[in-house]
Amino acid sequence: MPASLRLDPAVQRAISQAAASLAGETETLLARLVRHRSLLGHEQSCLADMETVYAELGLQPRRVVIDPATLAAHPGFSPPLIDYAGRDPVVAVHRPARGGGRSLMLQGHVDVVPEGATDLWITPPFEPSIRDGRMYGRGAADMKAGIAAKVMAFKALTLAGLQPAGVVQMAAVVEEECTGNGALAVMQALDKPDACLIPEPGPGYPALYVAEVGVVWAWVTVTGRPVHVRDMRSGVNAIEAATVIAAAFKGYEEAMNAGERRHPAFAADNHPINVNFGTIEGGEWNSSVPTRARIGMRVGVMPGHSCREVARDIERLVAGAAADPRLRGTTVKTEFKGFMADGCVFPPEQAISRLVEACHTAETGGELRHYAAAGLTDARHYALYQGTEATCYGPDSDSIHGIDESVGLASLHDVTRVLALTIAEWCGVEPA
Numbered sequence: 001m002p003a004s005l006r007l008d009p010a011v012q013r014a015i016s017q018a019a020a021s022l023a024g025e026t027e028t029l030l031a032r033l034v035r036h037r038s039l040l041g042h043e044q045s046c047l048a049d050m051e052t053v054y055a056e057l058g059l060q061p062r063r064v065v066i067d068p069a070t071l072a073a074h075p076g077f078s079p080p081l082i083d084y085a086g087r088d089p090v091v092a093v094h095r096p097a098r099g100g101g102r103s104l105m106l107q108g109h110v111d112v113v114p115e116g117a118t119d120l121w122i123t124p125p126f127e128p129s130i131r132d133g134r135m136y137g138r139g140a141a142d143m144k145a146g147i148a149a150k151v152m153a154f155k156a157l158t159l160a161g162l163q164p165a166g167v168v169q170m171a172a173v174v175e176e177e178c179t180g181n182g183a184l185a186v187m188q189a190l191d192k193p194d195a196c197l198i199p200e201p202g203p204g205y206p207a208l209y210v211a212e213v214g215v216v217w218a219w220v221t222v223t224g225r226p227v228h229v230r231d232m233r234s235g236v237n238a239i240e241a242a243t244v245i246a247a248a249f250k251g252y253e254e255a256m257n258a259g260e261r262r263h264p265a266f267a268a269d270n271h272p273i274n275v276n277f278g279t280i281e282g283g284e285w286n287s288s289v290p291t292r293a294r295i296g297m298r299v300g301v302m303p304g305h306s307c308r309e310v311a312r313d314i315e316r317l318v319a320g321a322a323a324d325p326r327l328r329g330t331t332v333k334t335e336f337k338g339f340m341a342d343g344c345v346f347p348p349e350q351a352i353s354r355l356v357e358a359c360h361t362a363e364t365g366g367e368l369r370h371y372a373a374a375g376l377t378d379a380r381h382y383a384l385y386q387g388t389e390a391t392c393y394g395p396d397s398d399s400i401h402g403i404d405e406s407v408g409l410a411s412l413h414d415v416t417r418v419l420a421l422t423i424a425e426w427c428g429v430e431p432a
């Protein structure tokens with residue numbers, strides 16, 4: 001059941017109007033963020049820009065160092081893919097004058113996934129473009145729109161002559177899309193907040209996250225025996241061997257989605273656990289039997305089962321395939337780099353979730369549907385390892401991780417107003 005709102009209706013109206021008046025500025029900020037091609041390892045300029053954005057809010061941004069040596073023992077840590085030097089997340093903390101309100105973390109990730117085949121995009125992926133009420137661009141929805149919304153929501157309170165009466169933590173992190181270590185470092189560096197709200201994109205309709213799967217990334221390298229194709233039968237083809245290994249996961253994927261194995265939060269989704277072979281590299285020459293092939297995979301983890309258990313499943317399946325007669329003469333190596341993440345639930349009964357639902361209804365007149373995500377977010381760290389109420393709620397997205405990613409601008413503006421009201425209701429307000 002949604003919470004009941006406490007703010008004086010006149011104050012609520014003032015905040016809502018202030019947020020609505022920032023619509024143009026919100027779109028400008030979103031476009032500015034999309035222009036940063038903040039792929040893994042290239043987040044520097046976007047992080048620097050987030051320092052400016054937070055400073056423009058009147059906050060004092062600082063960097064949080066991600067130190068793998070310190071984090072390695074943490075159960076939420078994932079093995080990194082690359083070095084962290086120069087890619088430190090940005091945090092900024094608002095401290096109230098009078099105080100007495102609850103604290104809130106508003107987090108967002110600046111990293112985006114690769115744009116894929118640029119020639120398939122109608123407009124270039126890092127040149128934001130507005131068509132039919134949507135902004136297109138890589139990261140426009142996932143999740144630079146959410147970042148723009150939370151920044152402008154905070155600004156709306158100031159514009160209404162107010163500020164949160166509780167501590168508000170803002171964070172712009174890296175590696176949400178491959179490890180979650182940016183968020184983990186930030187969580188470890190700051191005081192525990194009373195709730196964490198991440199404006200990750202919705203599924204295409206107004207929704208509140210109630211659960212998410214976990215994810216394991218694994219890399220399998222097959223080494224065969226290279227020969228000239230005229231002697232093909234004496235060689236062992238590493239690429240063909242890799243396809244045998246990939247095929248071994250089909251039955252596993254189906255078994256992991258079996259009804260009796262599905263977490264109750266995923267009752268309405270008959271296929272939450274997906275196995276994706278995302279990358280393949282290997283081979284040297286069309287007329288040479290390839291020496292080596294490396295496949296990169298992403299395997300979902302059902303809440304209630306651990307990522308370590310899934311890692312063992314992967315090792316077992318790969319070992320089974322390696323024993324196939326077609327792989328005789330190969331060596332097979334499995335490595336875990338990137339996500340080693342458990343799934344989790346975000347109970348809709350928790351106070352922050354009920355409040356977001358109430359604020360959404362107050363601002364839009366509509367109701368939020370509950371969404372169990374077959375992908376993961378950084379919210380898991382707060383829920384699993386800090387005992388902090390956490391959830392995600394954000395603007396309408398389309399084609400995230402695909403071609404022509406976009407975010408609905410009407411929805412972005414709705415979310416900005418809802419977040420402004422949520423901050424005010426959660427933290428309380430005091431004069432700016």
Ligand SMILES: [Zn+2]
Binds near residue numbers: 109142143176200201
């Ligand atoms: Zn995201």
